[in-house]
Amino acid sequence: MNNFEFFNPTRIVFGEGQVKAINNLVPESARVLILYGGESARKHGTLDQVMTALGQRHVESFGGIEANPGYSTLMRAVELIREQRLDYLLAVGGGSVIDGTKFIAAAVDCEGDPWEEILVRGAENIRTALPFGTVLTLPATGSEMNTNSVITRYETHEKLAFSSPLVFPEFSILDPTKAYTLPARQLANGVVDAYTHIMEQYLTYPVGARVQDRFAEGLMQTLIEIGPSLLANPDNYELQSNFMWTATLALNGLIGAGVPQDWATHMIGHEITALHGLDHAQTLAIVLPSVMQEQRAVKHDKLLQYADSVWHIEEADEERRIDLAINKTRDFFEQMGVKTRLSDYQIDAEAIPLMVQQLGEHGLTQLGEHGDIDLDKSRKILEASL
Amino acid sequence: MNNFEFFNPTRIVFGEGQVKAINNLVPESARVLILYGGESARKHGTLDQVMTALGQRHVESFGGIEANPGYSTLMRAVELIREQRLDYLLAVGGGSVIDGTKFIAAAVDCEGDPWEEILVRGAENIRTALPFGTVLTLPATGSEMNTNSVITRYETHEKLAFSSPLVFPEFSILDPTKAYTLPARQLANGVVDAYTHIMEQYLTYPVGARVQDRFAEGLMQTLIEIGPSLLANPDNYELQSNFMWTATLALNGLIGAGVPQDWATHMIGHEITALHGLDHAQTLAIVLPSVMQEQRAVKHDKLLQYADSVWHIEEADEERRIDLAINKTRDFFEQMGVKTRLSDYQIDAEAIPLMVQQLGEHGLTQLGEHGDIDLDKSRKILEASL
Numbered sequence: 001m002n003n004f005e006f007f008n009p010t011r012i013v014f015g016e017g018q019v020k021a022i023n024n025l026v027p028e029s030a031r032v033l034i035l036y037g038g039e040s041a042r043k044h045g046t047l048d049q050v051m052t053a054l055g056q057r058h059v060e061s062f063g064g065i066e067a068n069p070g071y072s073t074l075m076r077a078v079e080l081i082r083e084q085r086l087d088y089l090l091a092v093g094g095g096s097v098i099d100g101t102k103f104i105a106a107a108v109d110c111e112g113d114p115w116e117e118i119l120v121r122g123a124e125n126i127r128t129a130l131p132f133g134t135v136l137t138l139p140a141t142g143s144e145m146n147t148n149s150v151i152t153r154y155e156t157h158e159k160l161a162f163s164s165p166l167v168f169p170e171f172s173i174l175d176p177t178k179a180y181t182l183p184a185r186q187l188a189n190g191v192v193d194a195y196t197h198i199m200e201q202y203l204t205y206p207v208g209a210r211v212q213d214r215f216a217e218g219l220m221q222t223l224i225e226i227g228p229s230l231l232a233n234p235d236n237y238e239l240q241s242n243f244m245w246t247a248t249l250a251l252n253g254l255i256g257a258g259v260p261q262d263w264a265t266h267m268i269g270h271e272i273t274a275l276h277g278l279d280h281a282q283t284l285a286i287v288l289p290s291v292m293q294e295q296r297a298v299k300h301d302k303l304l305q306y307a308d309s310v311w312h313i314e315e316a317d318e319e320r321r322i323d324l325a326i327n328k329t330r331d332f333f334e335q336m337g338v339k340t341r342l343s344d345y346q347i348d349a350e351a352i353p354l355m356v357q358q359l360g361e362h363g364l365t366q367l368g369e370h371g372d373i374d375l376d377k378s379r380k381i382l383e384a385s386l
Numbered sequence: 387m388n389n390f391e392f393f394n395p396t397r398i399v400f401g402e403g404q405v406k407a408i409n410n411l412v413p414e415s416a417r418v419l420i421l422y423g424g425e426s427a428r429k430h431g432t433l434d435q436v437m438t439a440l441g442q443r444h445v446e447s448f449g450g451i452e453a454n455p456g457y458s459t460l461m462r463a464v465e466l467i468r469e470q471r472l473d474y475l476l477a478v479g480g481g482s483v484i485d486g487t488k489f490i491a492a493a494v495d496c497e498g499d500p501w502e503e504i505l506v507r508g509a510e511n512i513r514t515a516l517p518f519g520t521v522l523t524l525p526a527t528g529s530e531m532n533t534n535s536v537i538t539r540y541e542t543h544e545k546l547a548f549s550s551p552l553v554f555p556e557f558s559i560l561d562p563t564k565a566y567t568l569p570a571r572q573l574a575n576g577v578v579d580a581y582t583h584i585m586e587q588y589l590t591y592p593v594g595a596r597v598q599d600r601f602a603e604g605l606m607q608t609l610i611e612i613g614p615s616l617l618a619n620p621d622n623y624e625l626q627s628n629f630m631w632t633a634t635l636a637l638n639g640l641i642g643a644g645v646p647q648d649w650a651t652h653m654i655g656h657e658i659t660a661l662h663g664l665d666h667a668q669t670l671a672i673v674l675p676s677v678m679q680e681q682r683a684v685k686h687d688k689l690l691q692y693a694d695s696v697w698h699i700e701e702a703d704e705e706r707r708i709d710l711a712i713n714k715t716r717d718f719f720e721q722m723g724v725k726t727r728l729s730d731y732q733i734d735a736e737a738i739p740l741m742v743q744q745l746g747e748h749g750l751t752q753l754g755e756h757g758d759i760d761l762d763k764s765r766k767i768l769e770a771s772l
Contacts, residue, residue: 001627003401008394014644015389208624210608211631218600225596238594241387245597245644254640258400258631 001209004258010145011171014245016237018173019046022053022090025133025171030088033081034061035101037093041137044181050092050135060084065093068152068159068273068280069100071115078107078114081130089132091169094186095141095193098134102149102167105129119151123164133171137178139244140190140281142197142251144172152274159274160362174248176240184231188336189281191227194247195220195332196284200263201256203292203302204369209259216255217309222246224310227336264367265291268378271355271362278345285333285340290384291368292326294377298370342385352382387595390644396531397557400631402623404559405432408439408476411519411557416474419467420447421487423479427523430567436478436521446470451479454538454545454659454666455486457501464493464500467516475518477555480572481527481579484520488535488553491515505537509550519557523564525630526576526667528583528637530558538660545660546748560634562626570617574722575667577613580633581606581718582670586649587642589678589688590755595645602641603695608632610696613722650753651677654764657741657748664731671719671726676770677754678712680763684756728771738768 013021026032032054034047041047042063051059062077080086081104091101106129107114117125136144143149147168150161179187202216222242230239249255268291269283278286296303300322307313307325315321330340339345356379359365367373373381399407412418418440420433427433428449437445448463466472467490477487492515493500503511522530529535533554536547565573588602608628616625635641654677655669664672682689686708693699693711701707716726725731742765745751753759759767 001401001624001631003404005397005399007397011391011393012643013391015387018389208628210611210628211605211635214604214608215601218604219597222596222600238387241644242594242596245387249597257398258627 001212001258002207002260006253006257007165008145008168008253010169010252012145012174012248013171014174015241016175016177018175019049019135020053021173022050022133022135023055026054026057026088026090028057031058031084031086032060032088032090033077033086034059034090034092035065035077035097035104036061036063036091037065037067037097039063040181041092044178046092046135046137046178050090060086065097065100066152067096068150069096069103071151071153072155074100074104074107074151075114077104081108087130089130091132091134092137094136094138095143098136098143098169099141099149099151101132101134102143102147103151103162105132105167106164115153118162119160123162126164126166129164129166131170133173134169135173135175135178136244138182138186138190139179139247140193142194142248144169144174145248145252148251150270157274157358158362159270172248174244176237176244179240179244180235182234184234184337185279187234188231188338189279190247191223191230191243191336192281192285192333192338194250195223196265196281196288197250198255199288200265201259201261203299203306204260204262205298206301206305207259212255212257212259213305213309215249219246219250219255220310224332227332231336260369262291262369264373264381267364267367268355268359268381271358272347275355275358276345276347276351282338282345285338286342286345286385287381289326289330289340290381292329293384294381295368295373296322298372342382349383349386352379355382387598387644388593388646392639392643393551394531394554394639396555396638398531398560398634399557400560401627402561402563404561405435405521406439407559408436408519408521409441412440412443412474412476414443417444417470417472418446418474418476419463419472420445420476420478421451421463421483421490422447422449422477423451423453423483425449426567427478430564432478432521432523432564436476446472451483451486452538453482454536455482455489457537457539458541460486460490460493460537461500463490467494473516475516477518477520478523480522480524481529484522484529484555485527485535485537487518487520488529488533489537489548491518491553492550501539504548505546509548512550512552515550515552517556519559520555521559521561521564522630524568524572524576525565525633526579528580528634530555530560531634531638534637536656543660543744544748545656558634560630562623562630565626565630566621568620570620570723571665573620574617574724575665576633577609577616577629577722578667578671578719578724580636581609582651582667582674583636584641585674586651587645587647589685589692590646590648591685592687592691593645598641598643598645599691599695601635605632605636605641606696610718613718617722646755648677648755650759650767653750653753654741654745654767657744658733661741661744662731662733662737668724668731671724672728672731672771673767675712675716675726676767678715679770680767681754681759682708684758728768735769735772738765741768
């Protein structure tokens with residue numbers, strides 16, 4: 001097991017009917033900005049419940065945060081906060097709204113250009129951030145219990161990430177019934193996203209971290225068990241509650257503490273979204289099987305463990321066992337209705353050079369747990385994804 | 387899954403050589419009291435390393451905290467803190483020292499008699515507590531990442547528990563090499579203690595909490611895998627690191643969130659320690675198999691899941707499968723060198739009425755996840771433990 005530090009002070013309030021707990025979690029004197037995405041939060045009554053819970057507090061709201069939260073949109077929220085002297089943020093939505101809220105929280109008191117300071121120069125420049133809580137409506141990214149944020153600048157087709165301990169949510173309300181009304185595509189994306197988060201922290205090389213491995217395997221097995229039934233029964237409380245808690249634990253720091261991490265799939269996937277607008281999870285479903293294939297030599301031991309512990313594959317030949325594990329992974333994503341080939345999204349070989357060029361421009365030339373995925377290997381991974 | 391709240395702000399700093407991180411974790415102006423138990427912390431150099439890490443800070447130390455931390459001893463530390471106006475505590479030891487430190491932290495500013503206020507009347511009376519960190523030297527109780535504390539009053543043979551969010555350690559240093567020099571008995575006790583903590587939160591009745599169940603099963607399987615090898619090779623880093631992290635995760639709130647909990651084994655075991663001075667883990671090894679046996683009807687479904695998922699028992703008859711699971715549990719404790727019968731400790735049937743009477747005097751008349759373990763059932767459990 002590698003040395004590690006684990007710290008996660010986000011308070012999780014989990015279960016049906018928990019939105020009302022907001023009244024005890026947000027300071028009474030807070031001047032609150034509610035942030036949300038599309039109109040589903042309003043249509044399904046969540047915004048009303050949040051407003052009711054906030055009672056007599058001063059509340060403004062700001063909607064329209066995109067599925068990949070956009071810099072210009074977020075900066076309009078920053079202006080509103082500055083104008084209205086608001087001091088507490090409440091994100092109502094999924095990972096996009098929460099990621100956007102983290103950026104806003106850090107940008108409000110940022111001197112200089114927030115894109116440059118926070119996303120290009122790096123999060124160590126962040127000195128303060130507004131406190132915020134979240135009401136999760138779309139399990140997927142784990143953003144409700146971590147410090148990660150990914151922001152898109154549509155004008156320049158750039159998608160960059162930051163992370164800072166100053167943007168831990170103070171609390172997150174996880175009410176599984178809020179996910180009942182999600183479209184199948186978003187639910188499926190969420191399962192693929194959570195699954196890939198686990199794989200990024202698990203499928204590297206063994207360091208004798210039995211606990212982390214068993215936790216990761218347990219989370220993946222849970223997703224495999226519940227994923228297809230969940231698509232068919234999105235209003236099943238047991239399935240949604242297990243999905244929601246799994247997605248949170250998939251990326252709250254726990255299973256990644258003390259182990260190597262990969263993240264090449266995410267980094268390559270971000271460029272596909274930035275250039276072609278695919279859903280984040282679609283890019284993961286495309287890239288992950290190819291990373292497994294192209295990195296099978298360096299991931300050999302963990303691929304065998306994965307084949308055994310997660311899929312219970314009984315096959316004497318090791319390479320064949322790895323093939324089967326990769327196929328099972330791809331099949332699971334397809335079974336969830338998420339296509340796993342670039343060609344399924346009308347992207348062909350001609351699009352690859354620009355994606356590789358963008359990776360280079362963003363300095364992503366040493367990806368993976370060994371830093372051995374250079375631009376040439378990224379190109380091979382993308383070609384294997386056609 | 388039941389509704390739950392999960393909040394755990396303790397910072398874990400894990401790995402060999404991490405004691406030096408104390409310098410960044412304790413405020414520079416702190417007036418520190420180091421608390422420890424016997425002389426092993428000094429003999430093995432841990433106290434020196436801690437002193438070095440604390441640098442120029444004002445430091446006092448207080449040793450001699452008992453294996454079951456004693457009220458009178460702890461109150462002497464409280465006096466020292468008040469006299470010297472100390473404001474930061476550092477526990478160096480195992481669960482006993484950390485439990486004692488929690489009580490001390492809460493008692494310093496307690497008006498009135500701390501035994502009455504904190505342990506008898508209950509922890510909601512605690513309004514403030516001194517901040518503290520820990521350096522763990524004995525993995526077992528999970529006290530390094532939770533708010534629980536158990537204190538003994540030797541004069542009256544009483545052992546009572548309290549819990550308060552004000553006594554979360556600010557940080558805990560988990561350096562697995564600090565456990566290399568533990569006597570076999572303490573190491574074995576630690577494994578049994580951690581295993582029983584998991585069982586108290588797992589072996590109840592199913593509520594569809596797949597994640598919590600898989601995590602609990604993964605922790606137990608880890609202990610079963612590493613326990614005997616660890617006894618034989620206490621200076622094996624991989625084994626100790628997995629044991630240390632497992633023992634912490636066994637009782638940091640995670641696997642118990644959203645599921646029913648039992649704790650009858652602990653409550654009955656506390657009376658055995660209070661009256662007969664047995665090690666805490668010895669009492670758990672005695673009582674747990676009997677609780678499984680006497681409660682097999684109400685724990686039926688979870689016993690079968692335990693037999694299958696943890697022990698992989700293949701046996702068609704359900705009752706026989708449960709018998710085997712109970713036997714495997716007892717055998718595991720015995721394999722760790724911890725005896726599982728009252729008679730192994732020269733305690734016979736004549737001692738049982740007083741233990742039952744003490745349970746009654748402490749109001750422990752409705753134990754277990756259903757509150758159905760009354761004094762008569764506790765008596766049966768103790769009789770089955772002879």
